[in-house]
Amino acid sequence: MSRAHPLVAAATAVLALFGAAARAEPYLAVANGYKCGQCHVNPTGGGERTAFGEVFSQTTLPAQHIDTGTDVWTGALNRFIAIGGDLRYQFEAQQVPQQQTTNEFDLEQARVYLSASVIPDRLLVYVDELVAPGGALNREAWGMLWSANHTWYLKGGQMYLPFGLRLQDQSAFVRSVSGISMTTPDSGLEVGYEHGHWDAQLAVSNGTAGAAPTSNGKQESLQLQFVENRWRVGAAANFNGANADGSREMYALFGGVRTGPIAWLAEADYIEDHSRPTGPGGQQKQLAGLLEGNYALARGHNLKVTYEYLDPDRDVAHDQQTRWSFVYEWTPLQFLQLRGGARLNDGIPQQPTQHLHLYFIELHGFF
């Protein structure tokens, strides 16, 4: 057995100060009692990892750390510039009743991150670029100014909005129905507060989800979260007045708790869309929910079971949809994760596509 590099040993010691073994993404934060900004340069999570997040992902996350005999990769090119990236490549099969089963290899995404701490710990400029598949697409590009005591920040540019759990699965009901995910950044300003157990964000943005801005109104997102070591709870509200046909209001309750080896995540979203007058009150009311358990079977191994519920129109009976996901995540080495699983949709019998069964094996590389 090779001896650990001194830097790795030091990094592991630092991590040990913050918590026990951890796994990935929002459930990782729950499992360890971290805030999102512990591992990501973005205080609301996602994208480039901090030096802490990089070390964590190499020393604590994988089943085995291969000692390369060199310094631990932290993403830092120098004192000011850091880079990172994610690549997800998968083979998936889709089964839909009355349709031929399809299967294909698919480059889901390749992203690169670049940050410049032009004034270390105070002023950060950040870019998140989706470089494949297809042409390059900017996801985030913003600048963020921290207060001297690192309690307040002001962020401006194109960004993901604060609303609920920042899940990796962008097709989850709570993300797709709310329309706020890591596929739908918006341009605007965000004021954030990070102090002790609390964090809060208020964002004002165009509200057009990537389309040309309008002068009809703007989108306001407010989120408040309390983070304890074993549990957390948050609430979010969103009002979008950018559509000339009517406004859209959304409310979310979300949280997480750690019970032994299981990290639980939950979110419930309620949406009223006045631009879609399907209901008797001249609005469409939707309800979406998620409950997820992440069972840490062993270091580098995670079993994720997710149940999702969607009522696409509260004024219509018998139209609910559900989705179960069973995903096994194995992180054998630093920078490498293999994921495999199934997502089983269920819905009304009249619509075959609501009965999609999706099976996938994914290679996830990250640095």
Added chain:
Amino acid sequence: MHHSLVRRYAVPLASVLLAACAGNGDGLNSNGMPAAPGSAPNTPLTANFQSIQDNVFTPICVRCHSGASAPQGLQLDEGHSYALLVGVPSSEVPSRDRVKPGDPDDSYLVQKLAGASTIVGARMPFGGPYLPRSTLDIIRQWISDGAAPGTPEQSAKVALAVTATSPVEAAVLERAPQQVLVAFNREIDFSLVNATTISVAQLSEDGRAQPIPIGAFRAVEGNPAAVLLLPARPLGDGTYRLVVRGTGPAALADLSGNPLGSDVIVEFSVDGAP
């Protein structure tokens, strides 16, 4: 310890989740909306916009593409979809229209649904299931046919436009064309078709235009939205300009009298003609 955890949490949890099952669809149509008493189920998918709306956009796309936060501003519910698709530049690739009437290969909608290498971002529908080839072929057919709206009300909202010509803009032909084709997005008033509203001229080196006499203007059998021009004599080597008048008293118009709105000019060359 783990077994006790399972008993303690998983069993009650499973009971709650099983109580929140998918709907049985009683009294609903295939779009998940209450079916009118005695109404027929949705008709099979055909190359017609209303059919595509009922069978694809509404049941599949609207979950995400609706309301104020529709991705890329693309609302695909029935009240918005046509106006935001046809002839509208895509947000992700602004040089390409979401639907370019007459040209499915150059329509971004088709490329996104097919997962073409030219797209930006994810293939649609996001996360699947992707549309079967047969469905995609029908959408392509609708676009090839001119991407006409499904109802007269929707049709009236869309300006008359030239959707395709043959020869196409900047074409260099080795053989003289026997005919020139102009296609529109809906039926035109054929009584307005003459050498003034649709003309072909040969351009001299100094830029002057010499009109080419047209022997006949013919409607295309089975497609009242297209016109054939038969030159009175073969087109020799040179550069030609096709002009379709859309403004002024000699403007071409549809059956409702709606003019084209602007002149359409297409230039092509013949090189190597006998």
